[in-house]
Structure formats: structure tokens, C-alpha cells
Amino acid sequence: MIVNYELNPPKILPNKYFDHSRLYYDIETVKKKIRLIEKYVNGIHFTDSVLGVPRLSSITMTSIIKKFVNTVKISCSVRTRDRNFTSMYQLVTDSILLEIDSLLILLGDESIDGPKNNNPLKPSQFVSESNKNGFTKHIKMNLSFPNKIKNYNLINQKIAAKPYAFVTQSIQSLNELGNIVDFVKPFNIKVIACIMLPSEKNKRSANAIGLDWKEYEKEPIDFINHAGKLADEVLLTSPNHFSLAENLLKTLRSYG
DSSP states (O other): OOOEEEEEOOOOTTTTSSOOOHHHHHHHHHHHHHHHHHGOEEEEEEHHHHHHGOOHHHHHHHHTTTTOSSSEEEEEEEEEETOOOOHHHHHHHHHHHHOEEEEEEEOOOOOOOSOOSOOOHHHHHHHHHHHTTTTGGEEEEEEEEEOOOOOHHHHHHHHHHHOSEESSOOOHHHHHHHHHHHHHOOOOGGGEEEEEEEOOGGHHHHHHEEEEEEESOOOOOOOHHHHHHHEEEEEEEETTTTHHHHHHHHHHHHOO
């Protein structure tokens, strides 16, 4: 089973004020977390300003991490909401030069500050264009996918873009994950199942995205192992409870 772990880069304005020394401290915290789990995971995934909260660029975070660890593959989320084609091409080129494994191209949440973008670049449109102009010969480009199939028109647009893989929203049902895998299989697109670890500390994050983890709350290891057999890869996230993730990753690795 291929297991990846998601990490958030440090906030740029943790107290609504830029603090240079605090930023360096938070970068070191991310480094320490990676040192603790690098031998238990196949890859690390850096997010891009989740919930519209400004954070260090996932690409910049990768450039820092690459200087001290090269034992795991690194993937990054990239928001299109904040960018146009020119800036996206720059980021993709930077990613190729950094030898980033893959990019998750997503719309992203509205920024918490500043004007709203009423006509943002669509992720599927950018992936489709990237296929045409040759970027995807050098880096994998993925798209997000809902945790259950509802809007077939939206899904068909994503399929038409021909991404390397679909990264699901946090799944809450193995049956729903199985439906996604069966639906996508004929199109030769891989599925990466995202799973949020059940914990009191993570409950606020789960509630924010409407996640109900009752199916796996009592036996998360079994759920993850089954998800790993259905999907091509698993992406674990535990936004507010790293020690739980560390212990769970050790247990998963002991299972082989």
C-alpha cells in the first residue's frame, strides 16, 4: 500500500502580522515532523493555503525540505483561484526543476482577505491545457474529486481533462470509494483516497467539510488498509493531531 501524509506549510500571518522569526520557527517544526515520519510514508503532500488562510507556498516549502530530506516523494497542491495562466506556468516550471512528483491542481477556498475573484481559472481547464503544451510529460498533474459521485457533468469535465490521478475529498465510506474507483477505472486515471484521521482534535476540521467518520472512527487502521486495496494510493491527513498520525503511521508500516 502506498501511503502519503499531508502537511500544511506555516501560516504567513499567524497573528495577522508577519513575524520573520516565527516563520523560521514554524518551518523548523515542519522539518521535525517530516523527520519523525519519513521512514513510515512513501510521500509528503504540502497543501496550498487551505480555507483561504495565507501560508507559505507549497513549492517554496518543497524547495526548503528538498535540501535536507530526499527519501520520500513530494507532491503539492496549487490553487488556481489566486492565479492566471502565466503564474500557473511559472509554478509548474518551478515544480519540474525541483523534481516535485505531482501537483494537485484545485480551485481552492475563497481568500479570507482582499477582493474576490469572480472568474477564477478552472483546474480542469488548466490541466487540459498543460497536457496540450507538454508540461505533463515532465510532471504528474492531478485533480480533486468529490468523496461521492453526485454531479456527473462536473465529473465528466474532470475526466475530459485527462489528469494523472484523482485525489478524493476526505472519504467517509468504503462503498462510495469503491464506486469512484469503478467509475474512473475505464479512463485509466488513478485514484488517491484522502482520509482524515478520527480524533477529537480533528473534529473541528471534519465539521468544516461536513465529514462523518462514524464508519471508521473505531477501526481506522482497518478502514485505511481496505481503502488502500481499493485505491491506488492513500493520502492521510490529521490537521490538528500530529502525534496520532505518527503512531498510526508506525502501526500501518508494521502491517507491511
